[in-house]
Amino acid sequence: MEAKEIQTDILIIGGGTAGCFAGITLGEYRDIDVLIVEKANVKRSGCLAAGVNAINAYITEGKTPQDYVNYAKRDAEGIVREDLLLTMSERLNRVTEHMEKLGLVILKDDQGKYVARGDRNIKINGENIKPILAKAAARQKNVKILNHVNITDFIVENNRIKGAYGFHVDQPICYTIYANAVICGTGGAAGLYRPNNPGFSRHKIWYPPFNTGAGYSMGIRAGAEMTTFEMRFIALRCKDTIAPTGTIAQGVSAEQINGQGENYEDKYGLTTSQRVYGTVEENRKGRGPCYLKTKGITKEQEEDLYKAYLNMAPSQTLKWIETGKGPSQENVEVEGSEPYIVGGHTASGYWVDTKRQTTIQGLFAAGDVAGGCPQKYVTGALAEGEIAAEAAAEFHRANPYEPVKKDTRKKKQKEYEAYLKNDRAVLTTGQLEETMQKVMDQYAGGISTNYQYSEGKLRMADEKIMLLLELSRHLAARDMDGLLRIYELRERLVVCQVLIAHLLGRKETRWHSFAENTTYPEKSEDGMVYVNSKLKNGKIEILYRELVTGGKVYEHTDTAE
């Protein structure tokens, strides 16, 4: 394996939504060298690959950023960081206007105002949102982009970031990248639980299966503090295609009905988790299948739905046309997805301060990988990318570069090469992945148990995941692609391990479905805390932190080791 070294001022890991926007923001700082490293190609990588339907986080006329904070807080039953939500909300509209300037098509009325969809959304054509972002990032003179390099580890000494290690996904090259500050924008984690379609279409899931939780895993292993992993995200989606439902629900005002035709929307509550729970309960009580009532919409509405889905989830349009029954003729069946860890929807991720600095000095996190700040969506990820970029630039200017004291390059390279040289493996990456998904499904609240778990089951899950982690060290890779798949699996296993610890740590059921603990089926007053974690001496330690609320702002004070 060839070894390459790169030196930069600010390293951005993951050229997705937050990563590209951080790059665009840093384009203003001409004296700072910036490198974006992306495991695929920034043009279509990450959540935005197929396109998105709408801007889901926008402060519409008559509303304030504080209204958005209140909404997100209510939806998460209080477990949010209000300081993070507010600093994000204050930037939502500005980043939206920036996107329009870059070329995003946004619907406007006669007076040139954005047309709202509901309280917080605006209408766009989001099919090409990722190429727009990627192009703008590439235009910045001081920003370089390195595609097809997968980052596996941070370089951290004395709790100070110094760079990262990775390898090329096709060519036998390993990389050491030294940087004075690092922004992590690797997105959330999918593929932990057995999916809705475990067979041929196993990757027809909602969240990108290529966001494997690498950023979480690197941070965890480097001793960074994580928060609220137990607030899993489960999406209510169109059956089989796992396409978004909001477009139908809000677009043509479709009601949610059970198999008997009864509207069950208000029966279980209206928070995101309650909506999922409602559908699960209706099915469990024998009143399924559940649908979005679209029968009877006009042909024109149907055509508009076909187009809207082609702009973000083409499978759904293909399915409608292929079966010969569009939504005007047949209601759309809905189901809950498998659980994900995604800090852009719920509050799981890095524990950060308002500048999005993690508990590791010089390491910042933005987008789905950053915790405490749910309901971010596209614009929230952009806002956090901007905040993190500004803060990283400030950090770089204020702190001299600290060279690495202990050279571990050879060790890392040997670790990669060991998988490539191994010719004694019987178990395969695919097998271990399926086993992990089975374990999580059955013992840590997957689809097959209606998302429920008990303390006893979680302890079993923990034991089994630990074993899989050990087994994964003995896998073999035929080539660089095989190596990538091993590291994707290992990242997921680390995320599973921490997730289980968090699920055990929250001894209540605050959110149905998202964290449904049958040992503690009720909500508890003691649950009004953050469940945080940190890896110390090979063990995950859970710590409870007081809520940051009512205008308070959190600052890291106990980050030093």
Added chain:
Amino acid sequence: MSIQIQQNKCTGCGQCIEACPGNLIKRGEGGKAWIRHIRDCWGCTSCLKECRFGAICFYLGADIGGRGSTLTVRKEGDVNIWSITDREGRLQQIRVDQKKANQY
């Protein structure tokens, strides 16, 4: 659900290999593209959009309701022209103007 690459149409330009967000497409012996991880396609259609030679089509697996139809897309100016061909060969096209916002 996955994609199929027609070897007779593929010129080996490599655009799809470059674009796939999951690094699922590789270059084969003859320099042409092939999908190495057929079960791992996310269905984002990025590769279809990148291929200027119309060599890639998308389909739904039978496990999620696929009945043998294929989907392709071609760009004409600001319009994406999506074509769905069913298993009997019947064609249906939907034109989506990229300068127009979604109604929903």
